[in-house]
Amino acid sequence: MKDTVISVHNLVKKFGSFVANDSLNFEVYSGEIFGFLGANGAGKTTAIRILSGLSKPTSGEVNVAGYDAYRQPEQIKMNIGYMCQKFSLYEDLTVKENIILYGGIYGMSKSLIKERLAELLAKLRFQEYENRMISDLPLGLRQKLAFSVAVLHDPKIVFLDEPTGGVDPITRRQFWEMIYETAERGITVFVTTHYMDEAEYCDRISIMNEGKIVALDTPGNLKKQYNAESVEEVFIKIARPVKN
Amino acid sequence: MRTILFLIRKEFLQIFRNKFISKAIFGVPIIQMLILVPAITFEIKDVRLAIIDKDMTPESRGLISKLEGSTFFRVSYSTFSESDANDMLHRNKCNIILNIPSGFGKDITTGNQGKLSAVVNAINSSTAQLSWAYLNGVIGDYNMDQIRKNISYSQITVMPQIQITNRYWYNETLNYKYYMLPGILVILVTAIGFLLAGLNMVREKEVGTIEQINVTPVRKFHFIIAKMVPFLIIGLIDLALGLVIGKLAFNIPFEGSIMLMFFAASIFLVAVLGLALFVSTFSATQQQYMFVAFFCMIIFILMSGIFTPYDSMPMWAQDFNLINPVAYLMRINRMVMLKGSTISDISRELYSLTVLAICFSMFAIRRYRKIA
Numbered sequence: 001m002k003d004t005v006i007s008v009h010n011l012v013k014k015f016g017s018f019v020a021n022d023s024l025n026f027e028v029y030s031g032e033i034f035g036f037l038g039a040n041g042a043g044k045t046t047a048i049r050i051l052s053g054l055s056k057p058t059s060g061e062v063n064v065a066g067y068d069a070y071r072q073p074e075q076i077k078m079n080i081g082y083m084c085q086k087f088s089l090y091e092d093l094t095v096k097e098n099i100i101l102y103g104g105i106y107g108m109s110k111s112l113i114k115e116r117l118a119e120l121l122a123k124l125r126f127q128e129y130e131n132r133m134i135s136d137l138p139l140g141l142r143q144k145l146a147f148s149v150a151v152l153h154d155p156k157i158v159f160l161d162e163p164t165g166g167v168d169p170i171t172r173r174q175f176w177e178m179i180y181e182t183a184e185r186g187i188t189v190f191v192t193t194h195y196m197d198e199a200e201y202c203d204r205i206s207i208m209n210e211g212k213i214v215a216l217d218t219p220g221n222l223k224k225q226y227n228a229e230s231v232e233e234v235f236i237k238i239a240r241p242v243k244n
Numbered sequence: 245m246r247t248i249l250f251l252i253r254k255e256f257l258q259i260f261r262n263k264f265i266s267k268a269i270f271g272v273p274i275i276q277m278l279i280l281v282p283a284i285t286f287e288i289k290d291v292r293l294a295i296i297d298k299d300m301t302p303e304s305r306g307l308i309s310k311l312e313g314s315t316f317f318r319v320s321y322s323t324f325s326e327s328d329a330n331d332m333l334h335r336n337k338c339n340i341i342l343n344i345p346s347g348f349g350k351d352i353t354t355g356n357q358g359k360l361s362a363v364v365n366a367i368n369s370s371t372a373q374l375s376w377a378y379l380n381g382v383i384g385d386y387n388m389d390q391i392r393k394n395i396s397y398s399q400i401t402v403m404p405q406i407q408i409t410n411r412y413w414y415n416e417t418l419n420y421k422y423y424m425l426p427g428i429l430v431i432l433v434t435a436i437g438f439l440l441a442g443l444n445m446v447r448e449k450e451v452g453t454i455e456q457i458n459v460t461p462v463r464k465f466h467f468i469i470a471k472m473v474p475f476l477i478i479g480l481i482d483l484a485l486g487l488v489i490g491k492l493a494f495n496i497p498f499e500g501s502i503m504l505m506f507f508a509a510s511i512f513l514v515a516v517l518g519l520a521l522f523v524s525t526f527s528a529t530q531q532q533y534m535f536v537a538f539f540c541m542i543i544f545i546l547m548s549g550i551f552t553p554y555d556s557m558p559m560w561a562q563d564f565n566l567i568n569p570v571a572y573l574m575r576i577n578r579m580v581m582l583k584g585s586t587i588s589d590i591s592r593e594l595y596s597l598t599v600l601a602i603c604f605s606m607f608a609i610r611r612y613r614k615i616a
Contacts, residue, residue, distance in 0.1 A: 049616075054455070054458055056616070073614075084459075088451075089453070090254070093261075097257060101254045102456075102460070104247060105247055106461070
């Protein structure tokens with residue numbers, strides 16, 4: 001039996017009369033890469049914000065890393081990392097300053113921050129950028145840095161909201177290598193994306209359409225079930241069902 | 245506690261990396277002090293007189309030269325025509341028309357009552373009243389001179405006269421700059437507190453960096469305190485800078501304790517910063533924030549008693565000032581600087597400021613939401 005790190009039952013989120021998330025049900029297991037797919041406006045970001053304690057659900061049960069989303073959002077935050085769709089590190093700080101800041105916020109010791117910083121710079125071949133302002137970095141590097149900051153404190157789960165949007169194919173590949181490494185470290189990865197080739201890399205994927213989860217399985221099973229060559233085909237079949 | 249230090253460090257880095265803000269922080273107080281302190285004055289001198297002298301006697305000319313001799317008045321126009329003089333007043337070429345009717349000289353030398361009439365421009369009623377009072381004083385002096393001239397010396401000694409000597413306490417020379425400077429310092433500190441911190445907070449919302457902060461376990465009061473501390477320090481530095489300029493440029497006296505003034509300013513800054521951060525939680529953009537902040541600041545400053553006597557405000561306005569931090573610091577600054585008031589003299593103000601500081605900061609912390 002796999003450990004469940006996220007469990008969601010009948011999650012509903014309404015904005016006024018608009019239902020952004022309509023009775024979501026799913027579980028995410030420890031150490032897996034969970035792909036969260038859906039067209040623009042399907043409600044992915046809304047769900048990810050609820051799971052990371054940025055937004056309160058309207059109703060339903062949400063448990064993340066063993067904590068309840070209604071009563072313990074701050075405990076959830078201690079145990080997760082989050083990479084926003086919109087780049088949100090401080091652009092007027094250097095790479096090093098951002099890392100020190102977030103290390104400090106997560107209560108990491110000075111020596112640990114130093115160690116992680118060195119590790120990170122080496123891994124990303126970032127040494128020359130250490131004291132460079134974020135605003136001077138190209139988008140690909142920024143995204144890698146944002147991801148690194150999200151997993152800086154070794155969270156149980158990391159949420160990535162469209163991490164590779166607008167990034168070139170090479171950087172995208174490198175990014176996914178980082179995701180794999182992270183999963184190998186035992187960090188559960190919850191990732192949303194528009195790129196269907198990326199979906200193939202996930203252990204399991206869910207596909208959302210108009211606020212509902214319409215499919216959830218491994219990419220292989222889904223392809224079989226929908227008699228499709230690729231996840232992309234599956235997606236198109238689901239998101240635009242053929243009318244008889 | 246450690247988290248706060250990391251956050252404060254980040255704020256300082258950002259503030260001093262912003263080329264404009266880091267210069268403005270030091271430029272604004274210098275410019276503000278050098279311009280506002282000498283410019284804002286209610287001192288009345290050089291009131292321009294238009295004189296209609298229909299009398300043309302030694303007596304009327306004596307009165308005119310007496311007026312010209314005073315520092316308050318300057319004869320800017322002489323005419324025989326009332327309509328000319330009225331026209332001058334309309335065109336704002338003079339402030340007062342003094343009409344000396346013919347027969348004035350004859351009347352006062354023959355023991356009759358001399359009569360004069362004056363028209364005062366009262367668009368600004370307080371200036372009008374003051375200049376009228378000065379005019380009355382000069383004419384009164386002239387009157388006494390005439391009485392002395394016309395009545396023999398022996399008689400004048402038995403005339404009952406009240407002699408008044410007065411002293412102006414706390415500002416002996418009635419130097420207006422001494423009155424305004426402590427007030428300008430308050431405006432300076434208010435602007436720093438109100439604008440910078442609030443805008444900083446709203447900017448984080450606008451560019452989205454607050455999102456990354458909100459998803460961390462950072463505590464709300466840590467974040468708010470870290471937003472306050474840098475601007476508190478900058479506010480105090482600006483206050484010090486303002487005082488140094490006051491001393492060097494205007495030789496302002498400082499009767500009380502500088503420490504006490506900084507202590508009061510610190511509490512004041514916490515109150516203003518708390519209010520600013522509270523307002524910022526309602527604003528989604530810097531534009532929205534500026535609009536509300538300006539509105540608040542103008543009300544607070546104008547109601548604080550900087551230009552107008554506090555005690556003459558209507559009761560409701562004085563009641564409003566119970567929640568106006570600017571009004572408290574305005575009184576404290578003037579009392580400490582000019583009067584040398586001690587902590588026990590201003591304890592009521594300090595106490596009220598502390599209550600405001602606690603309340604506003606609590607509002608800001610409560611209203612700041614990490615969870616939408």
